[in-house]
Amino acid sequence: MPPRRLFGTDGVRGVANRDLTPELALALGRALAARVGAGSRVLIGRDTRRSGPMLEGALAAGLASAGADAVLLGVVPTPAVAELVAGTDAAAGAVISASHNPFPDNGIKLFGADGFKLADADEAAVEGGLDEPGERPEAGELGEVEHWPEGRERYVASLLRRASVDLRGLSIVVDCAHGATVATAPEVLRALGASVTELGVEPDGLNINVGCGSTDLGLLSGEVPRLGADLGLAFDGDGDRVLAVDAAGTPVDGDQILAVCALDMRERGLLAGDAVVTTTMTNLGFRRAMAAEGIEVRWTDVGDRYVLEEMQRGGYVLGGEQSGHLINLAHGPSGDGLAAALHLLRALVGRGDDLGTAAAVVQRLPQKLVNIRVERKSDLPSADGVWEAVRECESVLGDDGRVVVRPSGTEPLVRVMVEAPTAEECERWCASLAEVVERELGGGSVR
Incomplete structure (x- = not known):
């Protein structure tokens, strides 16, 4: 029988209860526990899909049955799990989400103790252990399952400490895609002084990414000019991506956001190597804009893990994708839509520009x-x-x-x-x- 390959470019994904079943989640939990060791703590976060609690319970049961402790964060963005794993004694993290995929799908992505997504070899090792019987501890050797809702508060506090931007006087429409950022984005933006109008903040388990969020900017593009807001921000289901629209409702994609952030970091002497990392999908207009500013563009295959690998290899701090998945290693180990949005807002406030003017640095080819x-x-x-x-x-x-x-x-x-x-x-x-x-x-x- 040929070897299985469950893990794609962003974890295990499939239709929940058909491809990604509770039985598979339980087996993944046991295999992960065998990898990190009995007594280890594994943080688990999820998005708002109806299948999330089902898979969360199965994954936690698998971990506990093999002697590891499962720490349930509840609904939190993917980057919150990555950051909390890196900032605690947790041995690993798991996120139950299919990100921008339709709501029938779900997924499980894994993070190491450093907060970075597991490398291909580590994913293969977990997958290879799915059929292993493993240890069956009993009594006091069983793992525990505990809830840690304070983890979300810790992540929010960390974002606010790093933001260093005063948003008073700024009117923002935020679209949370009925996903994980309902728990963080409006709160953070208001705490920094912005006037916030919320869209996509009523998850019912079935409406994640449906006609809203970064996968469909139509709603946001209409509401921003209707309300006379300064700009709009749109996140995806698990909160690791952000796109925007300017005051006229014109979409601003990840290439343009990355360009604004790169110029801001270069001006402040924070852009290591005067370089950014992007993928083959990046618009040629972005590359020409960066070349005109003396910023080198390093490019990789599509996928944030490949962007991250190149960043780590070359010692670069900023990278991202046209989809709005931006990574700033000075602020965290993974793509973070809300952190990227705060970086964008800081750049706009610092330069005194509106979003449309700043984004025009990239003249996109059709x-x-x-x-x-x-x-x-x-x-x-x-x-x-x-x-x-x-x-x-x-x-x-x-x-x-x-x-x-x-x-x-x-x-x-x-x-x-x-x-x-x-x-x-x-x-x-x-x-x-x-x-x-x-x-x-x-x-x-x-x-």
């Missing part, structure tokens, strides 16, 4: 991204017809555009991204490439 649901995602590397079509597109665009075709790390999708001098060319080439992908890999719907 870019089109389509997601093609396919039957045989794993066949993409050997799909000669796809790569022949990619080469044809690249030869036509030359230095004035780019093509990226890659499999999703979390869903049965192939993503096709085209940058070109005009929106019409983006549309035409995306449609052409999507047709080839569908034909070669058994495609279905395109979105």
Whole structure:
């Protein structure tokens, strides 16, 4: 039997109770306990999905049955778990969330004692222990399951200590996607003096990411100008991403937020190596803007773990993705949507700029991204017809555009991204490439 590969680019994900079952969560808990050792403490956070408590209970039971203590934080953003693990004697952390995915999905991602996501080798070791019988302690050797709601308060206090920005006089609309940031974002922004209007703060277990948050800026883009607010902030379901809209309701993506933050850090002498780390999906306009400012752009494959690996390898402190997943190692071990938002706000206040003016530093090339649901995602590397079509597109665009075709790390999708001098060319080439992908890999719907 070939080895399983449960862990994708961001933990284990799938439809809750079909792919990601309580039985699997329990087995992962036991395997993780065997890895960190009996008597160790593991912090567990989750988002607002209906399946969260079910999987939380199973994961905690697995840990306790193998002698480890499960510490339940409740609903908290992913970065809160990472930061709390790193700041306590916990041996590991786990987050039950499928981030920006639709609400039927859920996931489990694991963090080491340093607060960083587990390396591939460590994930493989946990996966390899799923079928091991392991120890069965009894009586007083069983692990404990305890609740620690004060962990959220500790994380909020840490954000406020680091923020060092006065937001009085600033009007902000915040969209929490009915997700984990309902527990943190409005409170933090108000504590810093901002006038806050809340959207997406009524989770019912089924509405996470539905028509709101960073996956759908339509609601926020309409409310900000209607209310006459200065800007809007949109988080994803687990709070490790942030996107924004300016006073006119115009979206501001992760590339633009990263550019504003990079310039702010460089001006303050805090940008190590005068460099930032991004992925292949980053808009060419970002690279040109950074080059004009004398900031080097280092790029990686798509996925925050690859951005982080490059940051650690080169000693860089700032990196991120167009999706709004920004990492500032001076402030924490993982991407943190709220921390990134506070950094953005600090830069705006410090420069006296509005968001639209500051974001204009990046003159984005027209870019089109389509997601093609396919039957045989794993066949993409050997799909000669796809790569022949990619080469044809690249030869036509030359230095004035780019093509990226890659499999999703979390869903049965192939993503096709085209940058070109005009929106019409983006549309035409995306449609052409999507047709080839569908034909070669058994495609279905395109979105």
